[in-house]
Amino acid sequence: MSDLAPALHIEDLHKSFGALEVLRGIDLDVAEHEVVCLIGSSGSGKSTLLRCINLLEPIDAGRIVVEGDEITAKGVDVNRIRRRIGIVFQAFNLFPHMSVLDNVTLGPRKVLGLGRAEAEARATELLERFGLAPKRNDYPDRLSGGQQQRVAIVRALAMQPDLLLLDEVTSALDPELVAEVLNVIRELAANGMTMVIATHEMGFARDIASRVCFLDAGQILEEGPPAEMFSAPREERTRQFLQRVIDAGRL
């Protein structure tokens, strides 16, 4: 963890899929310990932005700097960068052929080079913290969606990332399972984890975010503290979006 540089600095980021320009000049700074929530309708570019930050998608133009290191520079070792940035996916993406414990220890063992015993001790500690210790030898198929997503979060945390990206992590869950996952994220925020969260859970965003960014058509149209964003949005598009959310009963 370093000093003055922001945890994440994004400058004029562009990304297209074929003729479709999904990100049209994103500028974003995230300070250490900050929790930034990305809101916006489907297709506004939230997921793509997160995938670009983790270099899962190559970018077309712009710069991404993590703690002073430009990760989009030519010739950087993407594997070294990815171990510093954790990501949790909407569809969990656990490895179905591995037990929970093996899912969590794969990265620490193969990437960080920990021995099996140490990796398992650390993983067990994390699993215990999130109430998953009894499930450590189960295969993912046996877990509920909420449990699977918590395992996915633990898997990302096991790499001790400087920055955690969460991509609509509750969107694939049954409503009654959403809370257990959100509570995990709340705890991470309370412990100072730097996070960028794409979410449709506006109530959650309002509670947890240090800052909310509204993405519209591949640009950050408006950003600010949650209280301001949700009660007095400046932009007409933001207002329309929030109105739709309220109409759908999600705020």
Next chain:
Amino acid sequence: MSLTGGPVDTGELIGFAGSSGPRRSRRRVPPGEALRSSLIALVSTIVVFGLIAVVVTNAPNWPDVQHSFFNGEIFARSLPKLVEAFGTNIALFMFAEILILALGLVLAILRGLPGPVFFPVRLLATVYVDLFRAVPGILVIYLLGFGIPGLGIAGVPDDLFFWGAVSLVLVYSAYVSEVYRAGIESVHWSQEAAARSLGLSRLQALRYVIVPQAVRRVIPPLLNDFIGLQKDTVLVSVIGLVEIFREGQILKSAAFNFTPLVAIALIFVVVTIPLARFTDWLVARERGRQVAGGGR
């Protein structure tokens, strides 16, 4: 596939494929109905096979055919020699299968390497697979078995077993690489994304995440190719290697009788069927383990 032929429920179809696996009947058949179905199946089986037996044994030349194909005395006499010669086939397909499984996987991975740098590698692997799937195996065996020792290069083996095995490896690794490739492509890309997001390199993602899942999915088609390989070991007889088929031909010529060839057919059947059931068991066990959890 339903043995009883009665009211088929899907659970029975799945259960039959792996008799030791978990049965997943969704609809229970009442006991009376099940018994009735079994009886009907039994009676119709007896009738059908009885009719076939009557027709065949009443054919005008049946006694001659029985004498030249199903001769008990010749069968008993040739069986030990055939079984002994079958050892060569077993050695051939075991030795070849190990290399085929390894080479096929390497080929499949090479064909999937991304980026323009690896274009020549992809091209070579593709040409290899196309070539050895196109040329009939018996020709590969012929050309390698006679051609390469014929060159007379010092140090190149002229062993028939060696060139027979090499030919089978070349042909079958091309098929098997396609099976692996289908398996690898069937693993959803999000699995690779998850692996790479942890910082695993592309090769590590393949090794620990993609390939293990791919291999589990393609075990049945791999076994299919393995059975094909077992049978194709008899093709090596064309370059003169004394294995079961060549031994059978020798016995056939000596006795002026085809019974040894029928015996060979039986030996292959006896070897293949348990293997097929074993694979079903493996697949069922794997499925059971992932669903039931608590493997360790």
